[in-house]
Amino acid sequence: MTTLVTQILSSTETLIPFLLTMTSCVCIMITILRIPSTSRRQKAFSTCSSHLDVVTIFYGTIIIVYVMPKNSTLRELSKVFSIFYTILAPLANPHIYSPRNREVKEALRKVCS
Incomplete structure (x- = not known):
């Protein structure tokens, strides 16, 4: 009985936020597809795909650890x-988003020069 309750709680507490996040990503993708400029659309998809990678790593591993049956x-x-x-x-987030920032790029260029 305890295992069943744990399974139900862990499923709802991981799958509901994951589905909400994925719904948000779908809405963002739909909005990106409406951008008329190809270069801007490509830049938006690039940023969004990086975020989606981190979300997939985070939620995918949490679902495996907490929701999958234990063997x-x-x-x-x-x-x-x-x-x-x-x-x-959490370690991937700064590496994904910081190089996109102009100030960070300029600081990296100065350090490397």
């Missing part, structure tokens, strides 16, 4: 997947 293989892999959503996803 001996997944129990061992859960430790590895936990690293993905606790360390990799």
Whole structure:
């Protein structure tokens, strides 16, 4: 009984935010497709796809760790997947978004020169 309750709670607490995030991404994609300029549309898709990568890593690993049925293989892999959503996803955000910032690009050029 406890396992069933845990399974239901972990499913709702991970799948509902994931579905809301994916709904938001779909709305953003629809808006991007309405942009008349090809270069602006490409730039928007580039930014959005990077965000989608991080969201997929974060929610994908959380769903595997908390929602998937527990067996001996997944129990061992859960430790590895936990690293993905606790360390990799937050660590990836600055690397994805910072190089897009002009000020960061200029600072990197000065450091490298």
